[in-house]
Amino acid sequence: MNNFGTMYVFELKKIFKRKIVWITLAVMVLISIFMGVAEILSINTYVTEGDETEISGYEAIKREKENDLTIIGKKIDDALLSEVKDAYKGIYYTTYSEERVAVTGNISSEESVEDAKKRIKEQERLSKIYLYVRRITGDDNAIHVIDEDGLYEERMKNIQEEMTAQELTEGERAYWQEREEAITKPFTYGYAAGWELVLGELYSLNSMQLLVIAICLSTLFSEEHVRKTDQLILCSRYGKQKLYFAKLLAGITFALCSAFVLLLCSLVPTLLIYGTDGFDVALQIYAPMACWDITMGQAVLLMLLVYLAAAVLNSVISMFLSEALRNSVAVMGLMTGGMFLTLVIMIPTKYRVISQIYELLPTTIMGLWKFSDYRLINIFGGYFTNLQFAPILYVICSMVLIFVGTKLYRNYQVSGR
Amino acid sequence: MELVIDRLSKQYKNKIAVDRISLRLTPGVYGLLGANGAGKTTLMRMICGILKPTGGTVVLDKADVSTEEYRGKLGYLPQDFGYYPEFTGLDFLMYMASLKGLEKSYAKRKVKELMEVVGLTEQAKKKVKTYSGGMKQRLGVAQALLNDPELLVLDEPTAGLDPKERVRFRNLIGELGKKSIVLLSTHIVSDIEHIADKVLMMKDGQLIYQGEWTEENGDLEEFYLQQFGEEAGHE
Numbered sequence: 001m002n003n004f005g006t007m008y009v010f011e012l013k014k015i016f017k018r019k020i021v022w023i024t025l026a027v028m029v030l031i032s033i034f035m036g037v038a039e040i041l042s043i044n045t046y047v048t049e050g051d052e053t054e055i056s057g058y059e060a061i062k063r064e065k066e067n068d069l070t071i072i073g074k075k076i077d078d079a080l081l082s083e084v085k086d087a088y089k090g091i092y093y094t095t096y097s098e099e100r101v102a103v104t105g106n107i108s109s110e111e112s113v114e115d116a117k118k119r120i121k122e123q124e125r126l127s128k129i130y131l132y133v134r135r136i137t138g139d140d141n142a143i144h145v146i147d148e149d150g151l152y153e154e155r156m157k158n159i160q161e162e163m164t165a166q167e168l169t170e171g172e173r174a175y176w177q178e179r180e181e182a183i184t185k186p187f188t189y190g191y192a193a194g195w196e197l198v199l200g201e202l203y204s205l206n207s208m209q210l211l212v213i214a215i216c217l218s219t220l221f222s223e224e225h226v227r228k229t230d231q232l233i234l235c236s237r238y239g240k241q242k243l244y245f246a247k248l249l250a251g252i253t254f255a256l257c258s259a260f261v262l263l264l265c266s267l268v269p270t271l272l273i274y275g276t277d278g279f280d281v282a283l284q285i286y287a288p289m290a291c292w293d294i295t296m297g298q299a300v301l302l303m304l305l306v307y308l309a310a311a312v313l314n315s316v317i318s319m320f321l322s323e324a325l326r327n328s329v330a331v332m333g334l335m336t337g338g339m340f341l342t343l344v345i346m347i348p349t350k351y352r353v354i355s356q357i358y359e360l361l362p363t364t365i366m367g368l369w370k371f372s373d374y375r376l377i378n379i380f381g382g383y384f385t386n387l388q389f390a391p392i393l394y395v396i397c398s399m400v401l402i403f404v405g406t407k408l409y410r411n412y413q414v415s416g417r
Numbered sequence: 418m419e420l421v422i423d424r425l426s427k428q429y430k431n432k433i434a435v436d437r438i439s440l441r442l443t444p445g446v447y448g449l450l451g452a453n454g455a456g457k458t459t460l461m462r463m464i465c466g467i468l469k470p471t472g473g474t475v476v477l478d479k480a481d482v483s484t485e486e487y488r489g490k491l492g493y494l495p496q497d498f499g500y501y502p503e504f505t506g507l508d509f510l511m512y513m514a515s516l517k518g519l520e521k522s523y524a525k526r527k528v529k530e531l532m533e534v535v536g537l538t539e540q541a542k543k544k545v546k547t548y549s550g551g552m553k554q555r556l557g558v559a560q561a562l563l564n565d566p567e568l569l570v571l572d573e574p575t576a577g578l579d580p581k582e583r584v585r586f587r588n589l590i591g592e593l594g595k596k597s598i599v600l601l602s603t604h605i606v607s608d609i610e611h612i613a614d615k616v617l618m619m620k621d622g623q624l625i626y627q628g629e630w631t632e633e634n635g636d637l638e639e640f641y642l643q644q645f646g647e648e649a650g651h652e
Contacts, residue, residue: 006515010508017503227499232560235465236516237489243516414467415459 004242011250014220021216025258028208032262035201036269061193061273067125068191076129077186078148084129085143087122093140129189136288148186156180159289163374167352172376175383182293187285192278192296194271196286196368199296201266202303203366206310209259210339210363213314216258217251218331221323221409231414244409248319248402255315259308283371290371292385299371302387309391310362316398320405323412339363349375356386365390418478418567419443420464420598425473427459427622434459436622437473446594448613449602452645456622457602458496461572464600465493477568489518492566494557496573496602502546506537506556509545510563517564524563531559534589536582550577558586562593569593571601575608587612606638620644 015021044060055063074080123130133143136155146154159180163173224230233239279297283290287299294302314335321331342363347355356375358364365386376383384392422440426433435456451457462468464475466482475482477490500509507528514524532538535555540548548556554577561569571590575583590612593599600617603609609616610630616637618626625644630637 003515003518003520006511006521010512010515013504013508014501017501227501228495228497229499229501231462231465231467231495231498232493232513233516234467235488235491235493236513237485237518237564239488239516241485411469413469414462 003238004246007238007243007246008250011220011247012253014223015216015250015254018216018219024212024215025261028212028258028262029265031208032201032205032265033269035204036266037273039197040273058273063124064193065191065275068128068189068193070125071129071189072191074189075186076132076148076151076189080129080189081133081143081146081148081151084126084133087119087126088130088143091123092144132189132285132288152185155288159291159374162289162372166349166373166375168374168376171378172374172383175376176291176374179293180291183282183284183291187282190278190281190285190296191275192281192286194274194276195278195281195296195300197270197274198267198300199286199303199368201270202263202307205259205262205266206307206366207339207343207363208262209255209307209311210314211336212258212262213255213311213318214332214335216254217315217318218322218328218335220247220251220319222326222328222331225326225412226328230412234412234414240410244406248316248405251315251319252312255311256308259311263304263307287368287371291374292371299368303366306365306387306390306394309394310365313362313394313398316401316405320401320408323405323408360386360390360393362390362394418598420568421474421476422464423474423476425460425463425475426471427456427463427468428471433622435463435470438622438624439473440617440624440627442598442600444594444596444598445614446590446599446601446612447615447617448609449600449617449619450604450606450609450641451602451619455619457619458572459622460619461493461570461600461602464568465491465570489564490567492561492564492569494561494569494571494574496576498557500545500553500556503544505542505544506532506548507541509556510560513560514563519563527563528559531562534562535559536585551579551582554578555582558589565597567597569597569599571599573603574601575603575605583608606641610637618644 039061040057042057042060044055044057071080130143133146133151134140136151136158137146142154159176163176168176224233233243236243279295279300281296283292283294283296283299286296292299318331318335321334322328325331325334342358342361345358347358349355352375356377359370359373359375370387373386376385377389378384379389420440420442422438422442424437424439425435426437427435438460449457449460459468463470464482466475466488477487480487480490501512504512510528510531511524514528515521519527529538532541535558537552537555537559540552545553545556554574558571558574561571574590575586578586587608590599590601594612594614601608601612613630615628616626616630617624618641626640634640
């Protein structure tokens with residue numbers, strides 16, 4: 001085993017001795033840090049009665065958190081909805097778009113400046129609930145007419161429609177019905193902006209870790225053939241078996257560590273800015289159509305598991321291709337090309353099987369909205385969601401590739417030079 | 418200690434590179450001569466287990482060529498091989514020592530000893546990419562000797578060595594041949610004359626001569642030229 005450790009260290013050394021590895025890591029680390037601090041670098045404009053105030057991104061975050069503090073722990077029920085209704089009284093919008101315009105206001109001409117400022121402040125304070133209602137109903141003006149029952153019915157209606165679009169079986173519907181019943185309603189509002197951003201960042205980080213792995217590990221096996229060192233290692237005592245696993249372990253270690261470093265570079269600034277609050281907030285506050293009875297913290301942990309499992313699979317794919325193609329440029333081209341392809345291609349849910357398999361790819365699996373993918377995988381009578389099944393699938397795929405790779409590696413013939 | 422090669426063959430689509438070669442080698446130095454394309458490198462690769470034969474077997478003391486046990490007794494210096502340019506000479510040998518299964522503290526001592534043998538002690542901590550061709554070749558020889566091989570296969574080992582290094586290398590091989598089976602291929606007939614106990618001559622994948630070469634046999638170079646004629650003239 002001592003020799004295995006030495007081989008493993010030397011394989012890591014081979015990876016880290018390449019300049020391109022350090023350059024790639026440095027660029028990706030900078031991007032990750034930037035993702036974490038991007039919000040505080042922005043300038044926000046707040047409109048108060050009659051004048052516009054420019055505040056820094058950090059001030060805006062603080063202000064948002066202060067507003068949220070007044071509603072944290074409140075149930076999204078009739079009482080809270082009526083508070084929002086009062087605050088938005090007379091405010092109607094023409095369209096549900098980014099550039100919506102308030103077209104009607106029944107502000108009394110006798111309303112004092114003080115009262116108007118107070119009303120606008122109240123709107124700002126409750127804006128998250130207003131936006132939450134708008135998100136569920138898809139209607140800018142729904143707040144004026146909706147009550148608690150209406151809001152939750154609308155949510156269920158949307159969920160049912162999506163389940164039909166995703167062609168769910170009766171068994172799957174029954175599964176979600178059971179999960180839905182376990183969710184406490186009305187929902188309790190909570191502030192988890194930091195964790196919501198982490199979930200968003202994981203989507204980008206997932207692509208970034210793939211790029212790092214494709215660039216840095218594509219030479220791990222191909223280099224031996226290109227440099228003609230294969231004939232030395234393959235005729236050595238441990239070159240055909242132990243070395244293969246030492247190389248794999250070094251590659252997987254590198255993939256996991258680089259994925260973790262990128263995660264930390266983005267997660268630490270995000271949580272320093274937004275705080276770690278809201279780990280126990282219900283997932284439905286940030287993903288209203290999700291039927292999972294889990295918290296934001298649990299959602300982040302699950303996504304993290306998928307992210308790390310994807311890093312393992314990506315590294316194994318990269319090393320497998322490196323041995324199979326014996327050409328690092330081809331490996332990088334295939335992996336990055338595949339990633340960009342999955343960024344632009346969408347498979348409609350009506351092609352249920354293909355679409356679901358496609359959504360299981362390491363490049364398409366991430367995103368907060370994935371918690372609203374109701375399609376399940378039935379294994380021996382037990383149901384798994386895509387997010388639950390993905391880490392298991394990635395490990396299985398990695399093992400299959402490792403097994404096939406072993407055959408390729410051991411049976412390689414040094415000829416024709 | 419015996420290396421038994423039995424009807425070893427390698428056939429590519431329309432060419433027989435090695436044609437049913439059978440040999441029994443015991444400790445000593447064997448010089449393998451042959452023109453380009455005679456099948457020397459193919460034969461050596463099959464003996465080293467990095468090229469699968471179409472037929473036949475290679476066994477060293479009952480250990481088949483495909484086994485870890487066989488590879489544990491083998492030292493191989495290929496004709497054209499590479500290094501890890503960012504590794505130092507020391508790193509490279511320590512890495513190869515780990516692949517050969519040498520225990521770390523023993524490997525350190527052995528590497529130091531071999532660095533001295535091949536005259537690279539002063540360059541041990543320099544990156545391999547700064548080494549000259551001859552230094553790289555000497556480093557290659559050192560890695561082949563790391564595990565005190567019972568079977569040492571050297572493909573064109575004197576290529577790139579200057580005359581002084583060549584003489585030193587010949588002496589080293591002579592010493593090794595006392596207790597190990599050393600099979601070396603070369604184009605340089607004088608190398609064979611000076612080092613080899615026995616001569617193996619290959620032509621078109623077949624062994625056309627095997628045995629000791631004594632003065633009674635005449636001049637080896639002349640015999641070689643007779644056998645290979647035009648082919649050898651171009652070497």
